[in-house]
Each structure stands twice: as C-alpha cells, then as structure tokens.
Amino acid sequence: MNTWIILNADLRIAMLASAWGAGSLNVITAEQVAIAACVIVPIGIAVATLADRMHLLELGDDTASALGVRTGGTRLTLIVLGVCLTAAVTAMAGPIAFISLAAPQIARRLTGSASVTLTASASVGALLLVCSDVLAQRLFAPTQIPVGIVTVCLGGLYLVWLLIQEARKR
Structure with missing residues (x-):
C-alpha cells in the first residue's frame, strides 16, 4: 500500500515519504x-x-x-x-531502526548493572541518534543520506559483534 501511494503521489511528496520511510532527520522543520x-x-x-x-x-x-x-x-x-x-x-x-534495540544493551554494558534505567537507556539512544545523524550528514557530503540507513548499518555491525561475543562465551 505504501509503495502504491508513493508511486501515485506528486514527485516532491513521494521523495519526502521515501526519506521518511528510511528514517530521516533531514526534512524536519x-x-x-x-x-x-x-x-x-x-x-x-x-x-x-x-x-x-x-x-x-x-x-x-x-x-x-x-x-x-x-x-x-x-x-x-x-x-x-x-x-x-x-x-x-x-x-x-520515520522509523529509525536499531536505536531501541541497541541503546538499552549498550547502556547496560556501560553502567555495569544487571538492569537498565530508563534515563541511561534514553541517554545512550539519544547519543546514538546524534552520532548517526552526524555520520549521515558528513559521510557522503554534500549529499545527506537518511539517518536510518546509518543506524541499520551500525546496528547490523553491533548485532554481529554481540553474536561473536556470545559464541566466544560458550
């Protein structure tokens, strides 16, 4: 349904919707x-x-x-x-992937506690988003890519790292 709407919309609106779908901070007013x-x-x-x-x-x-x-x-x-x-x-x-999955785990490792406080998790999530946005703006400058693309790449690397760490423990 989303694809059909984007294909039948005005080009400018379709581009904004496409950027929103990837998770972008570039067009927020x-x-x-x-x-x-x-x-x-x-x-x-x-x-x-x-x-x-x-x-x-x-x-x-x-x-x-x-x-x-x-x-x-x-x-x-x-x-x-x-x-x-x-x-x-x-x-x-838009949907910015991996922030909500990675932030609590990173916060738990940084604080060294068994559980994660809401403040620590939110702070790490905000820091991850800001760092990802800076990368999205500067990586292919002057072209800005949606921040969701950067978080997916970083989140994928983090997931692979976690899997390797868990495999080494066994």
Whole structure:
C-alpha cells in the first residue's frame, strides 16, 4: 500500500515519504518539532511520575502488589504511554531502526548493572541518534543520506559483534 501511494503521489511528496520511510532527520522543520514537543513533554512527565511503580514491577507482580502497586493498570498505562511516545517520534522522523534495540544493551554494558534505567537507556539512544545523524550528514557530503540507513548499518555491525561475543562465551 505504501509503495502504491508513493508511486501515485506528486514527485516532491513521494521523495519526502521515501526519506521518511528510511528514517530521516533531514526534512524536519521547527514547526514539526514544536508539535511533537506538545505531545512528548506531557507524556514524558506522565512516565516520570510512574517511574517508581515501573521499578517495583521489576521485582515481580507479587512483590509489587504487596507494596501497593496495581500491576495490571500500571502495566497497561506504561504500555499505552510507550506506544504514544513511539508514535509521536516515528510520525515526525520515520522509523529509525536499531536505536531501541541497541541503546538499552549498550547502556547496560556501560553502567555495569544487571538492569537498565530508563534515563541511561534514553541517554545512550539519544547519543546514538546524534552520532548517526552526524555520520549521515558528513559521510557522503554534500549529499545527506537518511539517518536510518546509518543506524541499520551500525546496528547490523553491533548485532554481529554481540553474536561473536556470545559464541566466544560458550
């Protein structure tokens, strides 16, 4: 369906949609950032207010319930908020692959802990995205490539490295 829409659209719109599909920060305007911020900031505040309950859920449902957390409602709320945050940033920049898969694993290795905090994971994800965007802008300068292409390449290399590390442990 996406391909059909792109083939039948105006050339300029088709090019923008194609760049969005690869995950691109090149065509984002200040107006889009402002609109996304109006959605992201309130949802981020809601997630921050639920952070203590999120950590209690890591202890298991029985322990969290004993400590006064409504596990079902809290889990559902966190899932809905996570989907809303993901939808907001994906609508703006397109699907940028591998950031959400690699960032928590890298953050866990950097912090040396068994679990990953939301702040560490988000910070590493932001750093990965900025570094990938700089590479996307400078790699084939003056032509800018979509950042999603860089993250797919880096994510693939990271996945291969992880597989090799796991194979060496066995």
